[in-house]
Amino acid sequence: MDSRERKPAILARELTKRYGDLEAVRGVSFEVARGEIVGFLGPNGAGKTTTVRMLSCFLPPTSGTASIHDLDVRQRPRDVKRLIGVCPQEDNLDPDFHVMKNLLVYGRYFGLDRRVVRDRALELLAFVALSDKAHAPIQALSGGMKRRLVLARALLNEPRVLILDEPTTGLDPQARHAIWERIRGLRSHGTTVLLTTHYMEEASQLCDRVIVMDGGKILLEGAPSGLVEREVGRTVVEAWNYGDAFVQFLRALPGRLEEVGDRLYFYPEESDHVERLFDQRFPQQERLIRRATLEDVFLKLTGRALRD
Amino acid sequence: MRDILRNASLRSFRVWQRDMDVYLTNWKTEFLPPLSEPILYVFAFGFGLGSLIHKVQYEGRDLTYLRFMAPGIVAVAIMFWSYFETTYSSFVRMYYQRTFDAILATPLLVEDVILGELLWGATKAVIACSIMLGMLSLLGLVSWPAGLWVVPVSVVAGVMFSALGLVVTSVTKNISSFNLPMFLMIMPMFMFSGTFFPVTILPRWALAIAWCLPLTHVSYLVRAAVLGWTRGPFVLSVLYVTVLALVLSALALKLMKRRLIQ
Numbered sequence: 001m002d003s004r005e006r007k008p009a010i011l012a013r014e015l016t017k018r019y020g021d022l023e024a025v026r027g028v029s030f031e032v033a034r035g036e037i038v039g040f041l042g043p044n045g046a047g048k049t050t051t052v053r054m055l056s057c058f059l060p061p062t063s064g065t066a067s068i069h070d071l072d073v074r075q076r077p078r079d080v081k082r083l084i085g086v087c088p089q090e091d092n093l094d095p096d097f098h099v100m101k102n103l104l105v106y107g108r109y110f111g112l113d114r115r116v117v118r119d120r121a122l123e124l125l126a127f128v129a130l131s132d133k134a135h136a137p138i139q140a141l142s143g144g145m146k147r148r149l150v151l152a153r154a155l156l157n158e159p160r161v162l163i164l165d166e167p168t169t170g171l172d173p174q175a176r177h178a179i180w181e182r183i184r185g186l187r188s189h190g191t192t193v194l195l196t197t198h199y200m201e202e203a204s205q206l207c208d209r210v211i212v213m214d215g216g217k218i219l220l221e222g223a224p225s226g227l228v229e230r231e232v233g234r235t236v237v238e239a240w241n242y243g244d245a246f247v248q249f250l251r252a253l254p255g256r257l258e259e260v261g262d263r264l265y266f267y268p269e270e271s272d273h274v275e276r277l278f279d280q281r282f283p284q285q286e287r288l289i290r291r292a293t294l295e296d297v298f299l300k301l302t303g304r305a306l307r308d
Numbered sequence: 309m310r311d312i313l314r315n316a317s318l319r320s321f322r323v324w325q326r327d328m329d330v331y332l333t334n335w336k337t338e339f340l341p342p343l344s345e346p347i348l349y350v351f352a353f354g355f356g357l358g359s360l361i362h363k364v365q366y367e368g369r370d371l372t373y374l375r376f377m378a379p380g381i382v383a384v385a386i387m388f389w390s391y392f393e394t395t396y397s398s399f400v401r402m403y404y405q406r407t408f409d410a411i412l413a414t415p416l417l418v419e420d421v422i423l424g425e426l427l428w429g430a431t432k433a434v435i436a437c438s439i440m441l442g443m444l445s446l447l448g449l450v451s452w453p454a455g456l457w458v459v460p461v462s463v464v465a466g467v468m469f470s471a472l473g474l475v476v477t478s479v480t481k482n483i484s485s486f487n488l489p490m491f492l493m494i495m496p497m498f499m500f501s502g503t504f505f506p507v508t509i510l511p512r513w514a515l516a517i518a519w520c521l522p523l524t525h526v527s528y529l530v531r532a533a534v535l536g537w538t539r540g541p542f543v544l545s546v547l548y549v550t551v552l553a554l555v556l557s558a559l560a561l562k563l564m565k566r567r568l569i570q
Contacts, residue, residue, distance in 0.1 A: 057412075058409075058412060058413075077417060079415075081413065081415045086413035088406075088409060088413070090406060092410040093410070094405070095405055096330040096405075097329070097333075101329075106414065108322050109322050109411055109414035110415060111322075157414075
């Protein structure tokens, strides 16, 4: 590996976006290595979309710097955009054109040769399983098909960095898994992927590393599995219809206890004997003992209050 | 401003090309209005209203009402086709279809998009006005070759009204708000710019206002060309339209950029 190869695909330093008094992103710094798949997690309004929109040259940062493959997003927007593929949160396929024409016109924006674009478009339509829809109007596509077409469109310029803003929001499980499969398929090509999501499962399925954001800041980052164990442990106990005696019992155990509405969450420090202990002392107690997930980390870090 | 000049590029042609592709896909419906409009106008105003009007005194000559009015509807078409394109149609592309967002994910910059839209609006005016000119020519209402001067006039005037439309779009929050400038600016201009009657019959104060309206200059130039009058004090009108086209284009780029990038 020469020194160029070791340079990160994405580099952000103290990236900040302010709208008047509102600070949407407050000085975030991070790196994404080449070929890595990184997920930005966070509730609505956490600053994920603003961050990726700054990286993809849609929004000028108020301060701080960001670069993609060493190209500064502010100084070299055209070159940066040539290197990246963007899959926006809302579908913006061109409703005035059918599927194939959408790709052909998009390729033209990149100044690509028409024949090259046509060949790639056919390949990509096959890749996202839309070959039989090549001449369908956009209005005739389902939500999942549109999403797959947006993904195909984002790959048209053979990007080295793919930026996906909530790629599977609003899709049914089949469509979601189809998208995941495609994203995993890109890993073998060495494409760097940065995605935002608030599906915990999506992040743990796809990402080498997750970055949790809230209130415009990075709260923590790490590999999904290690993160869960480090932050909340291995096991979570959920209990309902409980009495004071049960709460007292849990308080005496080492671990973290949380009461949300009429539900009790207990994150034991030592998880091996929890189930046996419960069976002995409170066999009738309605409870669920499960593995801790990224969602527990997320809720621990960002709280349970609703965000809009 | 320097930014804008540096960032605008020939890539804006790709945006123009996109709009042109859509236009050609729908050519049957797009060509119908400029083909049928002159016929409707000629029957309603030329034959209908014109039969009540003996003749029109214009620039010291007597004209039938039909001959006077025909160039007026060409001038109106230049305004309507470009202004509507960069207001309602551009707004739909920007706001509802998010077409601009999609384009901005490619190597094109926001200046390219705005410039492409501006030129497309002007192109639509040129196409519509050429079709109308052809129709009026079939009715024997155009002198050739002087009538060809209408084309360069429609290019500059098209850019002017197209830019005016983008300026309006840049400050418009929702699509129904377009009604306001429509009734305060475009409709009065449509009626009082020497399109359907000579501005000289207006009272002095109104005449002064009429000559401030860009469409007055456009209809003056178009009428001279269509009637085959190649001599006259055209320089002032050409200058007025050209300068306004440049000023409004710069303003459109500045304001639309602000609107698109927050």
